[in-house]
Amino acid sequence: MPNKIEIRELGISFVERRQRLRDNEHPVLSQGEAHWVFQGLNLEILTGNLVVILGPSGSGKSTLLRVMAGFIAPTSGEILIMDKKVTAPRPDYIFVYQEGGLLPWLTVEENIGLGVRQINDLEARRLLIENHLEMVELQGFGQLYPHELSGGMRQRAELARALILKPEILFLDEPFSGLDHLTRLKMREELLNLHLYIRKTIILVTHDIDEALQLADHIIVLGSRPAELRYNIHLQASHPRDLNDGNLAQIRKEIYYHLGVHYAL
C-alpha cells in the first residue's frame, strides 16, 4: 500500500451562489456562472508528513482541504488516500475548524468525549478524555463550557477532540488565525511537538509564510484562481529552525516570489 495521498487531475467548479458563499475565501460572483477553483491539479503528499498549504486569499486552499476531507465532492478527477478514493467524511480523517468548532452547549469534556461516545465502559472513557485533556494541557478545565475558555484553549480542546479518535490525518484550516501573536507562536510549538509525538499526517492551511517554514516537512504554494501548483518543496531542516539560515532564507524568498511579493525582503 503506497503511503501517500494522491490528488489526480482534480477539478472543482462552483455554479451555485450559495455554495460559494459558504466558503469565505471566495468573493461573491454573479449567480449561475461556472467558476473553476481548480482545474487539473496533480499533487502527491507522503503520509506522516506535516504539510503546509500556502496561497493568497481566494486561491482555494480551504476548498482543497475540504475536498480532501470528503466534505466537497470534486467536479472532476479524484483523491486517493492510501489507495482508497475519498468519497465522504470519515472518522479517521478529522477536520479541525478555524474557530468555534466546539459545540457550545457541551462542556470541554463532553466535546472531547464525542469521538469516543461508543465506549460503554465509563471509567475507560473518562480516563481517555482525561489523558487527552492532559495532552493539550487543559487538565482542570474539563467542566467548563467553550465560551469560558480563551481562544487558544478552545483551539487546543478542538485538537484534543480530533486526537481522541486517533485519526490518520488531521486537516487544520488556518487553525491559529484567531489567536494573538504570542499564543500563535506557542500553539505552533505545541503542534510541532504533537506531530513529533503522534507521527500522523497533518495538513495545515495558512497564509503565514513563517508559520509554514517553521512547521512544514512539505510546503505547497498555490497560485490564484484557477489555482495551480506554484511551488512544491520538501524541507529536511531539523527543529527548531532558524528562518535566517541560508537555505530556509532562500526558500522563503522563493515563496514570497511565488506569492507575487518581489521586494518585501
Add this chain to the structure above:
Amino acid sequence: MTKKKQIILVRIMILAGILLIWQGAASKTGTMPSPVLVINGLAGMILDGSLLKHTVASLFRVTCGFYLAFSTAIPLGILLGRWPAGEKTINGLVQFLRPISPLAWIPLAITWFGIGEPPAIFLIFIASFFPLLLPVIKAVQQIRPIYFQIAANLNFNLKDKLRYIIIPAILPEIVTAIRVALGVSWLVVVAAEMIAVKTGLGYLIIEARNTLRLDLVIAAMIVIGLIGLALDHLVLRIERIRLLEWKISAK
C-alpha cells in the same frame, strides 16, 4: 426605601385604585357586582369544590391538546428544518392555515368529533400547533452548518445528531415557543368550553351568565387570569435551568 419595595407599593396602590373605581361603578349602576360580592362568590365556589373541578377540567384539556401538538409539531419542525425541499413545499399550506383563528374550527370540530372532550382538545391542538411548528423550523434552519460537518466527521447517526446537536441547539427557541403556545391554548380553552362541554372555566362563565350571576363570571375571569400568569411563570422557570446556561452566559 428600596426600589423593590417601591414597586410593590405602587402595585398595591394600582390594585386599590382599581378596586375603588370598581366599587364606585358597582354602587352607581347596580348592574355590576361589587368586589365584595365577587370575592364572596369566589369563596363559595372554592368551598363547594366546583372551582377546583372546573379548573382541573380546563387544565386537563390544555394538557392533552398541548401534548398532542408538542409531540407532532416538534418532530415535524425538525424534519422540515433539515429538509429544505419539504419545507418549501409545505410552507404555503402552513402560512394559509396559520392565520385562521382556532375558534373558526369550532363547527368543524363538533362535526368531526361530536360533543365532549375530543372537539375541545382538537381546538387546543390547532391553537398550539403552529406557534410550536414555525419557531422550531426556523431554529433548526439556523443551526450552524459547521456542526453538521462535525457530525459527519464524527460519524454521527440520526440519534446522535438529535441528541448532541439539534435538540440542544433549538432548546432555547422551544422554550419560548412553549410559552407562546401555552398562552394561546389557555385563551382558546375558555372559548372551546363555551360549547360542547359541561365542565371547565369557560363552561362556568357561560353557566353563570345564564343564571345571571355576573359575580361568578368575574370570579371565573380572575381565576383564568391567575392561572395564565402561573403557567407563564412556570415556563419562564424552565428557561433558567442549567441546560440553557451556555446560551444565556454566552450572550
